Amino acid sequence: MGRKTFDGFPRALPGRHNIVISRTPDRQFDGATAANSLDDALEIARKWGAENGSREVFILGGGEIYRQSISIADRLYVTEVMASPHGDTRFPAIDLDLWAIIHEIQIPAGPKDSFITLYKIYHRR
Numbered sequence: 001m002g003r004k005t006f007d008g009f010p011r012a013l014p015g016r017h018n019i020v021i022s023r024t025p026d027r028q029f030d031g032a033t034a035a036n037s038l039d040d041a042l043e044i045a046r047k048w049g050a051e052n053g054s055r056e057v058f059i060l061g062g063g064e065i066y067r068q069s070i071s072i073a074d075r076l077y078v079t080e081v082m083a084s085p086h087g088d089t090r091f092p093a094i095d096l097d098l099w100a101i102i103h104e105i106q107i108p109a110g111p112k113d114s115f116i117t118l119y120k121i122y123h124r125r
């Protein structure tokens, strides 16, 4: 994840190896490994995965990191919230010539969710 995304969390995400990308040399992150580039982060993640029996690397944003990595992703796990909030950070456009939806489920609004959400998995064509 990008440094700004990590800064938005109260703590490192539990149950997984957190890797934070920052251009600032020697930055340290509580509960997470620092990487100085996307390539470094991927190398650290793949090595950790090989040692721990995990084959999938998840890139979890934010916008800057998604923009740099969508071209190398094999799958996109996307939750669309049926709302129009204001914001300054966006996921890159998903080109349906390149991506096919292989799973889609609609989750209704309810006591825990104010809005309908669509959960979609895209696979690179």
Ligand SMILES: NC(=O)c1ccc[n+]([C@@H]2O[C@H](COP(=O)([O-])OP(=O)(O)OC[C@H]3O[C@@H](n4cnc5c(N)ncnc54)[C@H](OP(=O)(O)O)[C@@H]3O)[C@@H](O)[C@H]2O)c1
Binding pocket: 001, 002, 003, 004, 005, 006, 008, 021, 022, 023, 024, 035, 036, 037, 038, 060, 061, 062, 063, 064, 065, 066, 068, 089
């Ligand atoms: N809805 C979602 O699924 C979702 C997911 C994640 C995040 N978010 C939101 O997205 C926002 C943050 O996104 P963002 O685009 O502003 O920032 P970001 O992508 O989280 O982080 C940007 C930072 O990452 C580092 N960075 C980026 N590219 C790099 C590279 N190639 N090499 C080394 N370091 C690099 C830089 O850190 P330094 O400045 O330290 O060098 C840069 O300032 C937050 O509001 C967060 O809540 C939403």
